[in-house]
Structures are given as structure tokens and as C-alpha cells.
Amino acid sequence: MPMCEDGFFDYLREVDCSNVEVYAVPEGSVVFPKVPLMRVEGPVSIVQLLETPFVNLVNYASLVTTNAARHRLVAGKSKTLLEFGLRRAQGPDGGMSASKYCYIGGFDATSNVAAGKLFGIPLRGTHSHAFVSSFMSPDEILDRALLSHDGSSTCKDFVRLVQSWLSKLQRTGLLRGVFGETNQSELAAFTSYALAFPNDFLALVDTYDVMKSGIPNFCAVALALNDLGYKARGIRLDSGDLAYLSFEARNIFHAIEKEFNVAGFGKMTVTASNDLNEETLDALNKQGHEVDAFGIGTNLVTCYAQPALGCVFKLVEINNQPRIKLSEDVTKVSIPCKKRIFRLYGREGYALVDIMTGENEPPPTVGERILCRHPFSESKRAYVVPQHVEELLKCYWLGNSSKRREELPSLEKIRARCMQQLEQMRPDHMRRLNPTPYKVSVSGKLYDFIHFLWLSEAPVGELQ
Amino acid sequence: MPMCEDGFFDYLREVDCSNVEVYAVPEGSVVFPKVPLMRVEGPVSIVQLLETPFVNLVNYASLVTTNAARHRLVAGKSKTLLEFGLRRAQGPDGGMSASKYCYIGGFDATSNVAAGKLFGIPLRGTHSHAFVSSFMSPDEILDRALLSHDGSSTCKDFVRLVQSWLSKLQRTGLLRGVFGETNQSELAAFTSYALAFPNDFLALVDTYDVMKSGIPNFCAVALALNDLGYKARGIRLDSGDLAYLSFEARNIFHAIEKEFNVAGFGKMTVTASNDLNEETLDALNKQGHEVDAFGIGTNLVTCYAQPALGCVFKLVEINNQPRIKLSEDVTKVSIPCKKRIFRLYGREGYALVDIMTGENEPPPTVGERILCRHPFSESKRAYVVPQHVEELLKCYWLGNSSKRREELPSLEKIRARCMQQLEQMRPDHMRRLNPTPYKVSVSGKLYDFIHFLWLSEAPVGELQ
Numbered sequence: 044m045p046m047c048e049d050g051f052f053d054y055l056r057e058v059d060c061s062n063v064e065v066y067a068v069p070e071g072s073v074v075f076p077k078v079p080l081m082r083v084e085g086p087v088s089i090v091q092l093l094e095t096p097f098v099n100l101v102n103y104a105s106l107v108t109t110n111a112a113r114h115r116l117v118a119g120k121s122k123t124l125l126e127f128g129l130r131r132a133q134g135p136d137g138g139m140s141a142s143k144y145c146y147i148g149g150f151d152a153t154s155n156v157a158a159g160k161l162f163g164i165p166l167r168g169t170h171s172h173a174f175v176s177s178f179m180s181p182d183e184i185l186d187r188a189l190l191s192h193d194g195s196s197t198c199k200d201f202v203r204l205v206q207s208w209l210s211k212l213q214r215t216g217l218l219r220g221v222f223g224e225t226n227q228s229e230l231a232a233f234t235s236y237a238l239a240f241p242n243d244f245l246a247l248v249d250t251y252d253v254m255k256s257g258i259p260n261f262c263a264v265a266l267a268l269n270d271l272g273y274k275a276r277g278i279r280l281d282s283g284d285l286a287y288l289s290f291e292a293r294n295i296f297h298a299i300e301k302e303f304n305v306a307g308f309g310k311m312t313v314t315a316s317n318d319l320n321e322e323t324l325d326a327l328n329k330q331g332h333e334v335d336a337f338g339i340g341t342n343l344v345t346c347y348a349q350p351a352l353g354c355v356f357k358l359v360e361i362n363n364q365p366r367i368k369l370s371e372d373v374t375k376v377s378i379p380c381k382k383r384i385f386r387l388y389g390r391e392g393y394a395l396v397d398i399m400t401g402e403n404e405p406p407p408t409v410g411e412r413i414l415c416r417h418p419f420s421e422s423k424r425a426y427v428v429p430q431h432v433e434e435l436l437k438c439y440w441l442g443n444s445s446k447r448r449e450e451l452p453s454l455e456k457i458r459a460r461c462m463q464q465l466e467q468m469r470p471d472h473m474r475r476l477n478p479t480p481y482k483v484s485v486s487g488k489l490y491d492f493i494h495f496l497w498l499s500e501a502p503v504g505e506l507q
Numbered sequence: 508m509p510m511c512e513d514g515f516f517d518y519l520r521e522v523d524c525s526n527v528e529v530y531a532v533p534e535g536s537v538v539f540p541k542v543p544l545m546r547v548e549g550p551v552s553i554v555q556l557l558e559t560p561f562v563n564l565v566n567y568a569s570l571v572t573t574n575a576a577r578h579r580l581v582a583g584k585s586k587t588l589l590e591f592g593l594r595r596a597q598g599p600d601g602g603m604s605a606s607k608y609c610y611i612g613g614f615d616a617t618s619n620v621a622a623g624k625l626f627g628i629p630l631r632g633t634h635s636h637a638f639v640s641s642f643m644s645p646d647e648i649l650d651r652a653l654l655s656h657d658g659s660s661t662c663k664d665f666v667r668l669v670q671s672w673l674s675k676l677q678r679t680g681l682l683r684g685v686f687g688e689t690n691q692s693e694l695a696a697f698t699s700y701a702l703a704f705p706n707d708f709l710a711l712v713d714t715y716d717v718m719k720s721g722i723p724n725f726c727a728v729a730l731a732l733n734d735l736g737y738k739a740r741g742i743r744l745d746s747g748d749l750a751y752l753s754f755e756a757r758n759i760f761h762a763i764e765k766e767f768n769v770a771g772f773g774k775m776t777v778t779a780s781n782d783l784n785e786e787t788l789d790a791l792n793k794q795g796h797e798v799d800a801f802g803i804g805t806n807l808v809t810c811y812a813q814p815a816l817g818c819v820f821k822l823v824e825i826n827n828q829p830r831i832k833l834s835e836d837v838t839k840v841s842i843p844c845k846k847r848i849f850r851l852y853g854r855e856g857y858a859l860v861d862i863m864t865g866e867n868e869p870p871p872t873v874g875e876r877i878l879c880r881h882p883f884s885e886s887k888r889a890y891v892v893p894q895h896v897e898e899l900l901k902c903y904w905l906g907n908s909s910k911r912r913e914e915l916p917s918l919e920k921i922r923a924r925c926m927q928q929l930e931q932m933r934p935d936h937m938r939r940l941n942p943t944p945y946k947v948s949v950s951g952k953l954y955d956f957i958h959f960l961w962l963s964e965a966p967v968g969e970l971q
Contacts, residue, residue, distance in 0.1 A: 046629065046630055047623055047624065051620075091635065091637060091641075094635065099602055100599070102594060102595055129559055130566060131563075133604055133605065136597070136598050136600025139598075140601075166510055171555065173822035176830040177551050179828060226964075250833075282834065282836075282839075347814050350810070351595045351806075351809045357636075361641050367640075368636055368640060368714065
């Protein structure tokens, strides 16, 4: 089979983008079908080369950001959302894209350390199951001293302190019957972890048995840390009935707070993970639970519920001639012409409608009535009096021109824009079940032109 | 939220893998659940750092290779399969992984030019819809001369030759009534493409109307090329009823072969694309079609039907002590100990069973009966007399040791191994509906040990 000619790669090395202009909706914007995310202008040969890279870079990024935002909407604002997807992403770079765009979409942190390093995304995670089973017993821990949080004293044998707390828990009424002998590998792992990270003790409690071993071991270590002035962070549940286990754990934490007079122990963080997705978050919310943070991996980064977004590239104008791509399927008919796009906002601050206009039409004006037409359905049209008008396509590449182009904002700013944009959507557009479709329209002038062009290009059928 | 300490990155820079050994099933092997794909040995802190990279690199690669192989099985050996997925992959690197592993899984070529350049994968594709609509009419074509294939003569106006063929087609009985005026943008695009690539003329015929415009325009250009000794490659259908259109196109190609006495014109390649997947390939096969090549993108690279593979990393032994990870869910219980794995083949050359043994057990021997036990189900066991024994885990990294390790084979060799391994599977294991499960077993000795360890680790319940 033929390969590519070497000369093509030489040509690619010399590609000159000084006559290319790129306009795009700012990253972190809420966007709708039919509205162009980018407008690329320039010599046709160059612009066609840009098609695949742009579509590749936009599709997955937009998909996973949307997926993250959907998880955030279901989880609610008060929960911490952790992206745990690196192992299931499409290779290392797929994993980096996932971490970056999940953060933009509203996640709080990632377990992908490289993404933390490169993008400044907050890092969160726990130790692994393998860390727990790599220990045999607390006897293996040789370095047992721990300086107290305020530096005023040193506990010479932290392992012993943990063991004495475990005995105390066993003897008290509140945990009697819950556990007999806890797993000693696990106890050793937790103790060792706490010695290394006394300020960040977050234990994965399901390697053996959550109620009989994981939680008692965790509490013993957390109480020992408390004696030295440290606050444990909490537990992570990675299997079983997460709602039930979170309630049980919370009850024990509250009982310990009361029994041993440890302020705040009842508010210990409960993190849950294990194949979570929008549906399981929704079900947990409906059932009630005591989870504070969710770690979500596979379903988030692979966008399991809908693994592909179908953004495409269309030629809409060449040499000042509008172009249209027809299709039997009306949703695949492209909207011709170089266009401007405006988002019109109403009195309450919500976005009302997006409108596309030809490049040379007067833009919509605040307080002035404008007709917004459905691009293909003749009878669907509405007058709108915008209270605020936002032009969506901003210039991000202007070739050689010295005209001003947009600065590329920081990741934090992009994330903030995404959060703010979601707030500006009317709640009925955002609900999970039967959302009201958001309207995407064209100006009256553009409507007429589309339909003129469509008729002139489409072949006339013949009935025989 | 806390970030990672800088010192950790300094530590990573100095990580020393000279005491790590990595054993793995060779790339391109058929593998089954429960059988370790890799065995990693070394200092626990280093090996735990390797967990995420290895799991990341193995999961998607194995998933997409499997998906490609499944598409190949459905399509059959005689069809050409083209990977068209770059635009839907997880960023540029996700796209490169997809192209590489789809090729290993049995695809013939990719439209990802960078993957062709880097990995030597054959390249195939067509022009875009935008290329077609970027032309207005054949008058735009200025450089109209085309040297004949044998170099003996030059056609000074190839555009005119094409137009005369189009008129001839219009006048002949065989296409009369099929088309009136074809689209002139499309005719210009096809003509221009043929002038640039007279040996590789493959036209995307659905920009306007396949039957009324795309196919007549294609035929006119192909016949003009034929006059100059070139053979057109064929057409690509990217929408509509692919089975129906392929039959119609084939009929026209045969009629032209006969009418104008153009040998081989009837065998013109028909390529089909448009959201194809295993199910649509299967449905097309059942219905009958005249497609020679399939271009598959979204469903292939995103593994839409099952977007994640859940390979995980388990600690199975530390300091010569076996470790087990228990779970309420028996499919999540890990098989302890450092193990060897053998594939046993039967008289007909098919793989019969995989068997895991402890490291120090005598390996299975050709012609000698061996007991293969289901790892968890007591009653499931079988004696096997292998005709051929293959040890699956080969050494690919041996730290500082001077012992021999496997060479990394070329991509072509990995692909050939994959094809050969699939041939060695009994057909009933490979059928789409209700396949016979392939057996994965452990030796009697390992079976006994797993169950001894399980009982000693699992907490005893208390009924009250």
C-alpha cells in the first residue's frame, strides 16, 4: 500500500500560518449544537490541514469537560469531586487531557500527579490496596517516633500508642461487637502511612473488611494522631454498599467524638469511589448518604455514557462565495457563510438564545427587539429584546496582523468561566430529565439566504 | 488543597530500576481474564510507582486492539479495514495509540498521517467534503495537462476529456434517467484531485447526491484517466443506505465495463464509512453488499460498545510471603504468589487451556497428563495432555542482570503474532453469540494454597 511522499513532510515543516485567522468561543463556555465553536479563515490548503488537529483537540476536551460538569451538577456544589481516571484513559496524553478538562468542568482535584505538576491542578488521593497488603504486621515498623503537631514533644512509640487506642476502642461499649481482631497488615499500613503523613492521613479501609477491620484500625490511628495534635483527614470506601457504609462510619465517628471528647471527629471526611457515574451519584443522593467526596475514574474519563462527541469541520465560504453541505438528514445540513454569533441575555441574567448573523449585518443591540429564527423550521421564530449581548467568537490567532487578539487565560480563569457560564443557564435547560431545549437561531436575513442557497443547490427530484 | 512536595519530583528523577524485573505476555497475544498480563518484581516502593504507568499503557492499548480484532472477525479476511478515528480520540496521543493498536488488531491502514510516518503503518484516505465544496466549477482549473501513465503522450486538456466523457455517459442508455446535470463543484474537485493523484483517484461521492451527481462525476473522471492508461481506485460512500448504494454503484461500474470495454472497471473499489461498528458490519454482511473496504472511526477508537477495560495491579507476594486481596465479589479476589503461566495446545493446534502454577512447580510437559483446576470453583477441573506448551510470561526487563531478555519485536511482527494467535483459538471461543468460555486454570498445588490462604485471611462471621 502506498505511503505518504516524503516531500509532504518537508512541506508541512514550512507551513506558513501568517495568513490564517482563528476565532473561537472562549474555553470554558457553554455551547450548543449548530453554533460554530471556531471559525478558521485563510488559504484553503492550510486551513484544511488544520481541520484534523483542531477537531481532535476540541472533541474529547469538550466531551470530558461536559461530562465532568454533568457529574458536578448531580453531586451538588458542597461535595468534593476527585478525578481518578488516569488508568483508563487513552494512554498518558489522554490521561493528561482528562485531568485538565475535568478540572475545568468542575472537579476539585486529580490523582494524576503529573497533571498536578504541569497544570497546577490540586492533587488528592489515597494509598493503594497494594500498600496495605505489602505490610505483614506492626512489628515491621522500625522508625516509630512522631513529633507532635506543635513541635513541643515527641511520641517515642507511635505504634504502641495506636495499639493502646485499638484496645481502648475494643473495650468501650460503642464498638464492642463490631470487631474482634483487626487485620494486622492493615493496622501496620495505616500506622506507617500516618507516621509519614501525619497531616494527611486518609485511609483506604476496604482491603479486608470495612466494619470489622478498616474502620476500627483507622479510628485507632486517628485517635493516636489526635493525641499529638494532628487531625486525620478521613477514610475512603472503595467497595460495598457506599450509602450504608458511610452512615455506619459516620455513626462511629460521632460516637467517638462524644465518648472521647474529640472535637470534630464526627465530621471526618468520608470519600467514596468504585465505578461511580452520574446515575450512581443520583441514586446515592436519593437514598441519602454521609459521603463528602467522590473519586470518579472510568466513567468520567472514558465518557462511558457517551464516549464520543461529533464535532466536525465545514467549509462555509470560499472567495467570498457561501458554501453549503446538503444532506438528506436536515441536522447535517451546514449553515453557510462567514458568521458572527451572539448570546442574548434576559432581564434575570439568564442566557435566552444564541443568534448567528451574516458578517456584515448590524449586531444585536441591548434593548432593541430582534427576530430570532430557527435555521430550518419556518414557523419557529421569536422576538427577543436582549438586556445584555455577548459576542461569542473571539480572535485567538490573527496571522501577521498587529490587531489585538485575546490573551490565553489561565486554567483557573477558564474553570471560573465554566462555573459562571453554567450559573447563567436557566435551571430548566440544565435539569437531567426532559430539559427545555436551549434555542439556537439565525437572523431573518441569514434565514432567507440559507433557504435560497439550499433550493439552488439541491437537485430537483423526478416522480415517475 | 495541598500539592505534591517538590522533593518527590527530585526523587522521581533518581528512581533506579536496576533491581526491577518485568515479565509480560508478548504484545499481540490473545489473553483472558485472571491471567496476569505482566509480572513486575522489585523493591516495593519502585514497583508501586510503576503501577499507574503500566496500567495506563496496557488498558487502552489492549482494549482497542481487541476492538479492532472484533471488527476484523466480523468483516472477514477479504475486506480492507481502514482506521479513520483520529478526530474522536483522546487528544493527539490517544489518536496515535489508536492507530498503532488498531493496526496490530488487524486493520490494514490508517488515515492518521503522523502514525504512518512514525510507525510505518500504511496510509489510506480520501479527500474531504470540504475539498469538494471548495471548488465552484471546472473553469477554475488552470493547469489542465496530464501526462499519460506510460509517459508516451500528454493530454493537454484533461478537464475537457472529463467533460466529454460526462456527456457520453449522459447520452448512453445505461445512465440515462439516472442524472441530469451533475454538480459542477464536485466535478471540478474530482478532476482536480485526479490531476494531482492520477494513480490514487478515490472519490468521496456523497457531498451532493450519490446517484445523481457523485457517481456520474466519478465515472467520467475514471474513464478519462483510463484513456491515459491510469486505473481509478474507486469511490467512498459516507452516508445513506450503504448496501443499496454499493449495489447500484457496482451495477453501473459493470455496465460501463461492458459498454465501453474497459477491463476491470466493474471491480472498482467501493469504500464505505459513516458511524460503522461491529453491528452495522454484521447487518451489512447479512443483507449483502458490494463494499470492498470499510473506514471505521468513532466506534473503533473510543471503543463505544465498551469504552473501558478494567486491568488492575495486585500485590501477590512480598518478601517471599504470598499476599491475597479478598473481596465479597469472588471475581475480585486476587490469585496470590509469584506465578508462571502456560498455554496448553491440543492435537489440532488450538489452545485448550491456560494454567497458572507456583514458580517452583515443575512446568507442564508435552504428552504428560496434568490436572487443571478452576481457581475458585471446587468441582470444575479437567485433565489435559498437551501437545504443545507455551510459557506466556517472557522477560522484557531484567534490571542489571546480564541474563538474556526478549527483543522487542517490530510492529509488523506483533501484528503477525496477533493474527496467528487468533487463528489458534477454537472457532466456538470466537463466535459472536454465546461463545464457549475459554478455560483459565491453576495447578492442583496452587489451588490448595489459594484456598488455605483465603481461609486464614478472611474474617469469620458471627451469627447472633
